[in-house]
Amino acid sequence: MNSSALKRGTPSLSQGEGWGEKPDVPQLLEVRDLQVAYGGIQAVKGISLQVAPGELVALIGSNGAGKTTTLKTLAGIIAPVSGQIDYDGNSLIGRAAHRRVAQGMALVPEGRGVFARLTVRENLQMGAYTRSDTLGIAADLERMYERFPRLYERRDQLAGTLSGGEQQMVAMARALMSRPRLLMLDEPSMGLAPLMVKKIFETIQEVASQGMSIILVEQNARLALQVAQRGYVMESGKITLSGESRELLGSDAVQRAYLGG
Amino acid sequence: METFLQQIINGLVQGSVYALVALGYTMVYGILGLINFAHGEVVMVGAMLVISSLTAMLSWGVPLLLALPISVVLAMAGCMALGYSIERIAYRPLRHAPRLAPLITAIGVSILLQNLAMMIWGREYHAFPQLIVSQPHHIGGAIINDIQIIIIIMALAIMAGLMLLVHRTRLGRAMRAVAENQHAAQLMGVDVNRVISVTFMLGSALAAIAGLMVSANYGLAHYYMGFLLGLKAFTAAVLGGIGNLRGAMLGGLLLGLIESLGAGYIGDLTGGFMGSQYQDVFAFFVLIAVLVFRPSGLLGEQLAERA
Numbered sequence: 001m002n003s004s005a006l007k008r009g010t011p012s013l014s015q016g017e018g019w020g021e022k023p024d025v026p027q028l029l030e031v032r033d034l035q036v037a038y039g040g041i042q043a044v045k046g047i048s049l050q051v052a053p054g055e056l057v058a059l060i061g062s063n064g065a066g067k068t069t070t071l072k073t074l075a076g077i078i079a080p081v082s083g084q085i086d087y088d089g090n091s092l093i094g095r096a097a098h099r100r101v102a103q104g105m106a107l108v109p110e111g112r113g114v115f116a117r118l119t120v121r122e123n124l125q126m127g128a129y130t131r132s133d134t135l136g137i138a139a140d141l142e143r144m145y146e147r148f149p150r151l152y153e154r155r156d157q158l159a160g161t162l163s164g165g166e167q168q169m170v171a172m173a174r175a176l177m178s179r180p181r182l183l184m185l186d187e188p189s190m191g192l193a194p195l196m197v198k199k200i201f202e203t204i205q206e207v208a209s210q211g212m213s214i215i216l217v218e219q220n221a222r223l224a225l226q227v228a229q230r231g232y233v234m235e236s237g238k239i240t241l242s243g244e245s246r247e248l249l250g251s252d253a254v255q256r257a258y259l260g261g
Numbered sequence: 262m263e264t265f266l267q268q269i270i271n272g273l274v275q276g277s278v279y280a281l282v283a284l285g286y287t288m289v290y291g292i293l294g295l296i297n298f299a300h301g302e303v304v305m306v307g308a309m310l311v312i313s314s315l316t317a318m319l320s321w322g323v324p325l326l327l328a329l330p331i332s333v334v335l336a337m338a339g340c341m342a343l344g345y346s347i348e349r350i351a352y353r354p355l356r357h358a359p360r361l362a363p364l365i366t367a368i369g370v371s372i373l374l375q376n377l378a379m380m381i382w383g384r385e386y387h388a389f390p391q392l393i394v395s396q397p398h399h400i401g402g403a404i405i406n407d408i409q410i411i412i413i414i415m416a417l418a419i420m421a422g423l424m425l426l427v428h429r430t431r432l433g434r435a436m437r438a439v440a441e442n443q444h445a446a447q448l449m450g451v452d453v454n455r456v457i458s459v460t461f462m463l464g465s466a467l468a469a470i471a472g473l474m475v476s477a478n479y480g481l482a483h484y485y486m487g488f489l490l491g492l493k494a495f496t497a498a499v500l501g502g503i504g505n506l507r508g509a510m511l512g513g514l515l516l517g518l519i520e521s522l523g524a525g526y527i528g529d530l531t532g533g534f535m536g537s538q539y540q541d542v543f544a545f546f547v548l549i550a551v552l553v554f555r556p557s558g559l560l561g562e563q564l565a566e567r568a
């Protein structure tokens with residue numbers, strides 16, 4: 001496992017590329033030395049990462065690497081053992097999950113977390129829970145229905161009766177209803193047919209192009225790196241490699257471990 | 262036929278009360294998976310607060326039309342504060358404890374409240390002030406009085422209001438979301454603790470109204486009245502399918518009817534061996550039968566996944 005332009009470990013951005021650590025670029029999210037444990041078992045062992053405004057960052061790695069744990073910690077569902085999480089210039093340590101949502105963070109969790117006993121429409125309305133601009137919410141609801149016509153057809157159906165792919169659309173649309181500044185997606189392509197994966201990734205690229213910051217966790221490393229500007233590779237709770245997507249895509253280590261090359 | 266109609270009326274009145282109390286059990290169960298055995302005591306406190314405040318105000322010469330609404334609001338506020346405190350002090354610290362811990366705590370809170378009530382209000386029965394001459398109306402040989410009519414109408418209106426709240430408002434949506442998946446609800450920005458507190462307060466407000474209804478209907482309240490009433494309302498919630506709001510309403514009304522019809526005909530059924538004093542037996546017969554034959558209740562299919 002050797003890498004050329006890529007840096008190993010963290011912080012690990014190749015110098016002079018104009019992104020990342022340049023002090024004059026304010027980061028939307030800045031994670032330093034984050035450690036997370038379940039009971040006595042360390043799942044995340046001191047990782048650092050940054051997300052700039054409008055940036056799409058991929059977080060890839062094999063099963064059990066700690067990707068989900070990282071996202072849950074960022075969302076505030078799990079409290080870290082140590083480390084810093086700065087969002088929009090303020091520390092998030094000790095801030096309740098629901099307050100992070102109000103500040104513009106949204107997580108589409110692994111397994112989607114759709115409210116099965118609420119209708120599709122109610123699920124989307126839940127996404128807008130922290131908002132009070134009734135007209136804006138209604139307009140966004142229409143926009144989601146336009147983006148996902150299937151959800152419009154199913155709007156009065158209980159979300160639990162939807163197919164896996166449709167539920168993923170609900171989860172995605174619901175997260176977008178909060179108008180997040182930082183959208184965190186945990187394996188949005190899991191269990192989906194190719195056409196649906198394409199649809200979901202088009203949506204990701206579209207909202208990214210509108211200036212939303214995104215952290216994309218994916219098993220499908222190639223797909224993730226194709227849409228992301230930068231990527232982090234996680235293994236056993238550590239970030240082992242990071243850099244620009246095209247460099248990661250070309251690197252031997254990533255090729256061998258994640259792209260089957 | 263007259264007795265039959267009369268038993269139906271009595272059953273609906275009693276069932277209305279059960280339904281309101283059962284809603285409190287079922288809302289808390291739906292959201293926390295916890296059986297709040299102290300809920301019956303909240304009903305008792307509601308009844309006591311209404312009677313005490315009403316009696317006091319009437320003795321100060323406050324006109325009835327003013328005193329009644331004030332005492333009802335007072336009782337509701339008192340019960341809501343009580344419900345909030347019970348959750349905050351007794352249950353919240355045990356949120357992640359094994360299920361037996363909050364259950365035993367619930368029984369403890371129930372006993373504590375009974376004893377506190379006994380210290381405050383004594384062991385004697387308290388009479389509900391005679392407010393109005395409750396007119397009896399004759400329908401088909403049966404009798405229904407004003408208070409009973411008011412109880413049924415109020416209960417129906419409150420239940421309709423609750424359904425609207427739960428199914429048509431942002432708060433109701435959040436309550437259902439929290440009941441289904443607390444983590445996901447948090448990720449929507451819902452303050453889960455607040456929603457749980459509000460749920461306890463809502464249930465307690467309904468309990469206060471139920472306390473008003475029973476004490477007005479029977480004319481009496483007693484520090485121990487919450488025990489049996491709570492147990493029966495719990496039975497009603499289980500009968501309807503605990504965790505299911507419609508189930509609690511249906512279960513409440515059904516249990517009221519079963520009890521009252523049972524009490525009316527138990528003499529005939531047993532050839533005079535058992536009298537209507539065995540009325541209470543029916544509720545527990547129903548409870549056992551439901552637990553044996555249909556543990557998920559009449560309308561509850563979601564029990565298994567939560568339990």
Ligand SMILES: Nc1ncnc2c1ncn2[C@@H]1O[C@H](COP(=O)(O)OP(=O)(O)OP(=O)(O)O)[C@@H](O)[C@H]1O
Pocket residue numbers: 038041042043061062063064065066067068069070110219
């Ligand atoms: N609730 C938990 N309790 C104990 N250990 C856990 C828990 N959740 C995750 N872990 C452990 O933490 C480690 C990281 O898990 P995590 O779910 O973050 O991995 P992941 O990178 O998301 O994996 P995958 O690609 O399979 O989703 C794993 O070893 C896992 O077994």
Ligand SMILES: [Mg+2]
Pocket residue numbers: 067068069110186
């Ligand atoms: Mg995962």
